Structure formats: structure tokens, C-alpha cells
Amino acid sequence: MNKVLMKGNEAIALAAIKAGCKCFFGYPITPQNEIPAFMSEELPKINGSFVQAESEVAAINMVYGAGGCGVRVMTSSSSPGIALKQEGISYLAGAEIPCFIVSVGRGGPGLGGIQPAQSDYFQATRGGGNGDYKVPVVAPNSIQEAIDWTYKAFDMADEYRTPVMMLIDGLIGQMMEPVSFENQSCKEFDRSGWATTGTKGKRDPHIINSLYLEPRDLEIHCLKLQAKFDLIRQKEVAWEEHNLEGAEIVAVAYGITSRIVKNSIEKLKEKGIKMGLIRPITLNPFPVEAFSNLPRSVKSLISIEMSLGQMVEDVKLASCGKYPVDFFGRTGGVIPTPEEIVNYIEKLVKEGK
């Protein structure tokens, strides 16, 4: 396979273009600036369009415009910017517009910091927009996986007519790894039944809309959105299992943290402590199934995050009280070291938890 060394943000942008993305709308914010920079250079070459919007609010609404007329479109931002996009994401979900949103997390709240963090797990999986909607969220832990899921995300967006979000952190966005763009293909989708392209006087108008004034109509619409998400839950949930065989304790970690945890697992082995890992790849829907058939050896779970405890709530829900669920996290842009994770786990084991 032909491999090239690429920065995470640029690799995602290139994968998006290869997946057929024709429009990008965004607003500058660290640590995702490589994505719009790449798009501003590459999209005009393929007759696409790049706009540096006046705000994240405007950018996400430009996505609503372009996506509604059936063109593959994306935006990217980081924590405070994703906060501003929530209104638009709710409208996109409501009007069933396919699009791809990349969230490159940094520390918060408020202006927070610019170092990598996972404190926007709730922001991504719960969302801050109004109404009964859910947005699929994927969280790759390597640049190759980010590329692969960029293709998949665009396909999922079209297949289910939904926004799809990729949640990474500044580390994955900024680091470089050897990657390949081979063996990727995108599906063809027929958007002629709903996209706004102009009626040409030959069909009834297409309307991109999220307004349903009759409560029963809106309920039916929300049930349809819900059914769609249930289908995504059945067909698209993804996770990785690592070292579960004989594990006494199972860590749950996603994104870059999962790679640090893998290091800790090796170090713990040397100390005779068997730890496994469940790595959710789709954060929404959360891989609940991963927790239903754990080996008998498992005594407890621990969610390890670069936050003060967000995914841990999903771990508790998924494991239904079958296991005690502990938590370890650093926040604010502080990256946990494998050693401090090891120390924490050792202490837990000693205390017999």
C-alpha cells in the first residue's frame, strides 16, 4: 500500500474531497485551522466552493443551504465554535440534511484553552440544539481511522439523511502518521427526490424544512427521525475490544486516550494486573452491546477520559449496574500519562475495588 505522512486535520480534509465533498464553510479556530486552509486551496481546483464565513453560526447555515440542494458539504470547528453551531445542527437534523461536521476538541469551558481535550463528549453526543434529535458521532483514534471514517461518515450522512459528526481532539488533528487513501470508495446516492435544484417546471417544489405546526405532524416527524437513529444503532455501531480475555478490570476509552490506555495495559501486565479495553468508535449510538458479554473474569470497569467524567455516564448506562464503574481523567488540555493511569489502577486493585 502507498503510504504518505500526513497531519490528521489535512488527512481528514483530503479524505473529504476524495469522498466527493464539494463545499466547505468554516470560521477560524485552533486547533482545526489546517482543515479550512487545505480546503481553501483544494476545493477551487475541483470547481468546489470554500467560504470563510463570518461566524460558526453562519458557516453551519451555509452547510444547511448547500446540503439541502444535494451537494456533499462539510464544516469543521472546535469547542466554542461547535457550541455556536448547535442551532444549525438542530435544523440540519430536523430538515434531514446530509452533511459532515468535524469537531476538534480543546479544553473548556468558556474560551478554555487550545490544548487537546475530550470535554466536549456531551456537546457532541447530546448536542446543545433544541428538540428531539440525535446526531451520529464517530471518534477515531488514529489518522488512518479518521480517513476511513470520513468516507463512511459522508455515506452514512447520505444514506440516513442526517448530519454526522466526527469528534477528535487537537492531538489527532495535529499529529502526523503514515496513512493510505487506497481501497476507499464512496457510494452513489440518488438525491433527486428531495434536494432543491430548481423544479425546471417539471416537478412539484422541493422544500427543505423543519417546521411542523401541528403537534401530531411534528410527533410523526420526530418518530421518523427516531426510527432512523434506531436503524443506525442496529447497523452502524462500532467499537474495538482489546485484551479482554482474562481481564479483571476493563478500561473504556476513546480517541487518543485509548492509545495511552493501551500503553498502560502493557505496563500493568508487567505488574501482573490484567486490564482490557473497550474502545467505542461510535460514541453515538454508544456501543452498548460491547458490555453485555464481557468475560467472567471482569470485576469492574473504569472510564478513562480527558475530561472530568462525561462518557462515564454512558458506560454506567451501558453496563446497567452489573459492574462498579470507576473513573480516571485529566482535563483542561492535560494529557494523562500511561504511568499515572497505571498508578491509579494499581491503587484500585490494592483497595480491592
Next chain:
Amino acid sequence: MSTVVFKKTEGLTDKTTHYCPGCTHGIIHRLVAESLEELGVLGDTIGVAPVGCAVLAYKYFKCDMHQAAHGRAPAVATGIKRARPENVVFTYQGDGDLASIGAAEIVHAAARGEKITTIFINNAIYGMTGGQMAPTTLIGQKAATAPLGRDPKLAGYPIKVSEMLATLEGAKFVERVSVDTPINVRKAKKAIKRAFEIQLSGEGFGIVEVLSTCPTNWGMSAIEALEWLRKNMMPKYPLGNLRDDNKGDN
């Protein structure tokens, strides 16, 4: 033999509008629809409806439509036009939508010279939510949230949107019109058509500000409302063209 002297425009659907009696939103819809029909672009048009009394405009215009979040229509239209430059794209927005919550979006769409057309309905009030003060509410004008009349010491001054946008280079056509009399309706139609022509020629952004009545929230009859518009709005918001760079060309 009978000849057809007037027929309903192909640009509007048969749906009954929800506008109050005497509201001029309806006339403005017709002018937009007629212009699109006469220019032969109805089948290529994608319109953007606002949040406001015209929120249901997507049911009335017989072309593809997007319903946009409050104030975001110019951003939505930007996305549409960038994705489909061959289509004709317009936004239809009230003064709360455009001049308050969507002030950034309209200014930047105009500044970028987006090749879209904006129909801006200035009725000096928030119609849909029940007559609250708008950025265009006149000094002394009463509103649900300015019960003693707009006091500039507390609520500042009305925004003259057309004058403001006309300062931007990307705005190639800016005109303020009214639909209070048949003559003014004809002038309004001409301006709207011209604004679409500017888009079709690829020159840049065009906006037509239409002074409009809200008899319901102004608390007047339809006739009184038209008189009030002439007496109070026109002096503050003078009619006329503020920008038409290449007028000499045709």
C-alpha cells in the same frame, strides 16, 4: 372573444396565505413571483423563507424553497448559491430577522457580493411574535416591548438598513420601495425585477427594502396603516435607489 387581461402568476401556489387582512406581505409575494415568472427563471429558483410572519412562504412560492433559522437566510442562500451557482437564489426576510438577529449574516453576504437577491420587508415591528420593538421601530412608536414608545435613550435608534448596506462594495443593487399605492407597487416590481437581473448578470448582491404594513400589531385598519406608513415611515426611510452601479449599461 374574451382576452385574458390579468391572470394569477405561475410563481405562486394555490395555497391560501395566512397573512392578516390588509397586510402587504401578500402583495410583495406576488411581485417576487411575477418577476421570477417574467424573467423565465421560476424553474431555476431556490428561495429561502425566514422566521417571522413569512415563515410559511415556502408554501406560497412555486419554486424550490428552504426554511431557514431566524436571521440566517443570507447564510443559507450563500450555501445554496455556492453549491449551485447556476440557480437563482433569493431570501425573503422581515426586519427582526434581517436587521436584528441576522444583522451579521446580511452584512457579510452583501460584503462578499454573494450573487443572491434579498427581499427585505420593513414593517417597523416584530409581526409574528406580537408587535415587539424591532431595530426599525421608529422613535416614539409604540410596541409591545416599548409601551411608551421607542425611547432612544433606552433603545437607541432605528437602523436604516439600505443606507448601511449601500456602503458595501459587494452590494451592487440597493433600493427602497413601498407598496402603498398602485404607482409604488409598479415601482417596487421594477426594482425587484432589476435586483434579480443583477443576480442573473453575475454582478453581485442585490437587496430591495420594501416598506410594509402590519395593521394587526400597529393596531390600525388597513387604510390607516397605509396612511401611517406614508406619514411616519417614508420620511425616515425615504424611497429610492441607493445603488445600481451599472445602470447605464441597459
